[in-house]
Amino acid sequence: MLKILKYSFYDLMRSRWSYVYFLFYLLLGFVLLFLNNDVNKAVITLMNIIIVLTPLIGTIFGVMYYYNSKEFTELLLAQPINRSKIFMGQYLGISISLTLSLVLGLGIPFVLYGLFKSTAIFNFSLLLVVGTFLNFIFVALSYNIALSTENKIKGFGYAILMWLFLAVVYDGIFLISLVMFNEYPLDKFSLVATMFNPIDLSRILILLKLDISALLGYTGAVFRKFFGTNLGMLLSMLILVFWVLIPIVRMNFKLRKKDF
Amino acid sequence: MKNNSLLFFLFFISFVQAKQIEVCESCSIKSIREALEIAENGDEVLIKTGLYKEHGLIVNKSVVLKGEKGAVIDGEEVGEIFTIEADNFTIRNLKIINVGSSYTVDYSAIKVVKAHDFIIEDCTFESVFFGILIEKSENGIIRNNKISSNRKSEASSGNGIHIWDGDNMEVYNNQLSGLRDGIYFEFVKNSIVYNNLSTNNLRYGLHFMFSNKNEYHHNEFRNNGAGVAVMFSKFISMHHNKFRLNWGSASYGLLLKEIYDAEIYNNLFEENTIGVNGEGCTRINYKNNTFLRNGWAIKIAGACYTNIFTNNDFMYNSLDLAYNSKVNDNKFENNYWSEYTGYDLDKNGIGDIPYRPVKLFSYIVNKTPEALVLLRSLFVDIINFSEKVSPVFTPDDLMDENPKMKRINDSI
Numbered sequence: 001m002l003k004i005l006k007y008s009f010y011d012l013m014r015s016r017w018s019y020v021y022f023l024f025y026l027l028l029g030f031v032l033l034f035l036n037n038d039v040n041k042a043v044i045t046l047m048n049i050i051i052v053l054t055p056l057i058g059t060i061f062g063v064m065y066y067y068n069s070k071e072f073t074e075l076l077l078a079q080p081i082n083r084s085k086i087f088m089g090q091y092l093g094i095s096i097s098l099t100l101s102l103v104l105g106l107g108i109p110f111v112l113y114g115l116f117k118s119t120a121i122f123n124f125s126l127l128l129v130v131g132t133f134l135n136f137i138f139v140a141l142s143y144n145i146a147l148s149t150e151n152k153i154k155g156f157g158y159a160i161l162m163w164l165f166l167a168v169v170y171d172g173i174f175l176i177s178l179v180m181f182n183e184y185p186l187d188k189f190s191l192v193a194t195m196f197n198p199i200d201l202s203r204i205l206i207l208l209k210l211d212i213s214a215l216l217g218y219t220g221a222v223f224r225k226f227f228g229t230n231l232g233m234l235l236s237m238l239i240l241v242f243w244v245l246i247p248i249v250r251m252n253f254k255l256r257k258k259d260f
Numbered sequence: 261m262k263n264n265s266l267l268f269f270l271f272f273i274s275f276v277q278a279k280q281i282e283v284c285e286s287c288s289i290k291s292i293r294e295a296l297e298i299a300e301n302g303d304e305v306l307i308k309t310g311l312y313k314e315h316g317l318i319v320n321k322s323v324v325l326k327g328e329k330g331a332v333i334d335g336e337e338v339g340e341i342f343t344i345e346a347d348n349f350t351i352r353n354l355k356i357i358n359v360g361s362s363y364t365v366d367y368s369a370i371k372v373v374k375a376h377d378f379i380i381e382d383c384t385f386e387s388v389f390f391g392i393l394i395e396k397s398e399n400g401i402i403r404n405n406k407i408s409s410n411r412k413s414e415a416s417s418g419n420g421i422h423i424w425d426g427d428n429m430e431v432y433n434n435q436l437s438g439l440r441d442g443i444y445f446e447f448v449k450n451s452i453v454y455n456n457l458s459t460n461n462l463r464y465g466l467h468f469m470f471s472n473k474n475e476y477h478h479n480e481f482r483n484n485g486a487g488v489a490v491m492f493s494k495f496i497s498m499h500h501n502k503f504r505l506n507w508g509s510a511s512y513g514l515l516l517k518e519i520y521d522a523e524i525y526n527n528l529f530e531e532n533t534i535g536v537n538g539e540g541c542t543r544i545n546y547k548n549n550t551f552l553r554n555g556w557a558i559k560i561a562g563a564c565y566t567n568i569f570t571n572n573d574f575m576y577n578s579l580d581l582a583y584n585s586k587v588n589d590n591k592f593e594n595n596y597w598s599e600y601t602g603y604d605l606d607k608n609g610i611g612d613i614p615y616r617p618v619k620l621f622s623y624i625v626n627k628t629p630e631a632l633v634l635l636r637s638l639f640v641d642i643i644n645f646s647e648k649v650s651p652v653f654t655p656d657d658l659m660d661e662n663p664k665m666k667r668i669n670d671s672i
Contacts, residue, residue: 041576047636048636051638052638167638167639168639168642169639170639171634171637171638171639171640172639174634175624175631175634175640178628178630178631179624179627179628179631182627182628186628186630187630190630190633194633200637203636203637204633207635207636223633
């Protein structure tokens with residue numbers, strides 16, 4: 001598995017897209033910090049970008065890589081190697097290289113602008129941790145989709161649809177149900193509803209640490225009680241881990257039966 | 261009045277030689293109580309260094325009560341320390357600690373009843389219930405005092421400087437912390453509060469009730485339950501104050517309730533949950549204020565008429581404005597909005613298209629507070645954008661016709 005991981009990783013590292021992605025984040029970091037020198041404020045702006053863009057890039061990269069390397073994968077499958085090792089190697093290779101682009105791309109400008117001397121270091125690292133989770137989650141989800149769909153175009157379509165659903169449509173449905181059931185106590189509901197969407201969960205996690213915890217009022221109290229404590233933080237991290245593990249388990253399950 | 265007191269003073273100097281009474285452990289007079297008994301109008305009582313465990317002291321003569329450095333009066337948490345029922349007195353440089361608490365009686369370090377022309381200055385009050393409590397008095401000066409306490413709940417705490425029924429009072433350069441209300445005015449008129457620092461109070465930094473024609477300026481209110489609450493008052497002028505970090509699920513920088521004819525200018529509202537919360541406010545002019553990084557810059561509830569906002573800076577607030585009723589005749593003109601995305605083709609410093617401060621999302625949040633969970637979600641950005649392009653839900657008459665392109669109040 002390590003060998004395949006290494007191969008996928010180097011393959012991606014050599015490819016142009018990893019560099020583009022890395023340079024994009026690097027540029028973004030520098031521009032943000034150039035426009036306002038305040039590291040704290042830049043972290044808030046960055047959050048908006050990370051929770052939208054990281055899942056999208058993860059999804060597209062995952063699907064793209066699967067379909068592009070399909071022939072090579074089939075060649076590998078002919079060898080006496082465990083199937084799950086091949087795919088897990090590829091999966092980890094993509095996730096790790098994407099995460100590296102994210103962490104280095106954003107880390108370098110922020111460190112240069114004095115992150116270590118600023119109070120934002122904890123928030124910034126939380127942002128990176130959440131970004132990493134989102135990478136792992138969405139690459140796993142897109143791999144699942146790609147494995148289940150033979151047709152390349154359909155696979156792409158489904159993957160983008162999944163991203164669109166989790167990033168936009170889900171919140172829309174959430175909002176509508178909040179407005180519709182206004183008369184009922186909604187705090188527990190909204191707490192549970194955020195759990196079922198990794199993007200929402202990451203957003204709330206960062207928001208509560210950043211600026212608006214007090215703004216949330218009564219609902220906020222419930223949320224703060226849950227996420228604000230170390231236990232809540234641990235629990236939500238655990239849920240994010242589940243969000244990584246469940247697609248991986250399904251992937252392995254699918255692999256065993258799939259006829260290539 | 262000043263002339264009167266001067267004459268009074270001269271009268272004493274010429275006829276009765278004012279004497280100084282010293283209180284200390286080795287003096288002939290060992291307690292403050294004794295000193296106050298033998299003192300006559302115009303005398304000076306000097307409390308020398310030492311610890312005095314006394315309470316329930318009554319001052320009914322016009323004396324100067326002065327403490328030496330290191331003189332501490334300890335009330336042992338029993339009850340009131342000084343009750344003053346005299347005019348023309350001065351209290352200077354005393355340190356009073358441990359005033360008793362009660363749920364039925366307002367015990368205080370210094371209680372002033374029906375007095376005029378007095379000064380309380382340079383005193384330190386620690387772990388008090390009420391600090392300075394003034395009733396039915398006028399022409400008082402309260403300055404350079406430090407009042408602090410460490411109360412846990414609103415019910416078991418008192419106010420720092422509490423004035424009930426006063427006229428022409430001056431409160432300045434005081435520091436107040438850990439109390440219920442830093443400064444509380446009820447039925448006080450023609451008074452002025454300035455240069456005070458009010459922090460970490462359980463309820464309000466400064467609180468006005470039924471107090472007309474007052475002014476407060478150059479104060480700083482930080483980390484209080486709410487910065488300042490002005491209620492049921494008319495003709496209040498508030499300027500050059502800083503309302504900062506009043507952050508919590510029910511916190512305000514400035515809470516206005518049933519206020520008429522107020523002037524609010526050159527203030528800074530920074531990182532409050534709600535910068536200004538107004539209910540039933542009429543004829544209020546907001547000018548040159550800066551709203552920086554608040555949750556809501558301004559939240560306006562019902563029955564507000566003729567509030568005019570001009571030349572204010574609204575910068576990086578999560579939500580600029582929340583309205584839950586009709587706009588009435590409130591007006592926004594020439595403000596700077598950091599979220600304004602318009603253009604200025606004729607380069608006159610004023611944006612060519614109007615700015616709408618109420619976004620669709622803040623409209624929804626007003627109806628369904630739980631929806632705030634979705635703040636900064638992509639979906640919310642999308643609906644806000646589409647609403648901006650073609651307003652459907654948000655009131656179309658609520659807008660700033662001439663938004664400024666650059667910050668107005670750079671100095672703050």
